[in-house]
Amino acid sequence: MREQDPRLRLSVNGNVTIIELLDRKILDGVNILQIGEQLSALVAQANAPKFVLDFTNVAHLSSSTLGVLITLSKRVREKAGQLRLCGIQPAILEIFVITRLNEIFQICSSREEAVKSFV
């Protein structure tokens, strides 16, 4: 079986892991499944993780993507961790507002602001 393409790029800033989503469109079952698996693996390895999920590259997503994010958020919380989202383009942010998910997630305007926001 072919190995999965990387869907995420990781970098570390102090004790914060920045997870950059590489896909421009996170829409259908295949890449959402892979992103979900790769995020789950990151959470599984972590203890009290501080994660920033950077959406700068993402121009389109679907309700399935929102489901993956909610699951990620729960898993991070179960590990006593914290999650921030950043770099969300205005059109995508509107989807969060319409679905009220902007009330569930801590959304920061930039990666720097997200890193600084951890207590």
Added chain:
Amino acid sequence: MAKMVRTVTDYASARIVQRELLEQARQRGYSEETAFAIRLAFEEATNNAIRHGNAMDPAKGVRIEYEVTARRTTISVADEGRGFDPDGLPDPTCDENLEKPGGRGVMLMRAYMDKVTFNRRGNRVSMVKHNRP
């Protein structure tokens, strides 16, 4: 432009139709914002049809009909499933449902398109988006 009819069986073939539709919208001068709405609604409708309606069965088809004019885009997506009651869906924006991972597709279609209707059986959705300059 006449109405286009396509039958797809999986996500990849649905994306091909999506690109074709969006190219027509681009040629007719639709704004980025309107194209974004159409893409999202098309995505939700076809994902639902393939995953929930046809239960990922590659032997079952999803029939897509669309027409893009300078004034509006109409899309219908029909699957071979048993259908569902779109009015019986829980409101995903209620506090108790906010952290549930699913159940937002139909809501997003309704939020982004000007008109969304289902047939009685609930296995075909029809949507309209007006082109506003």
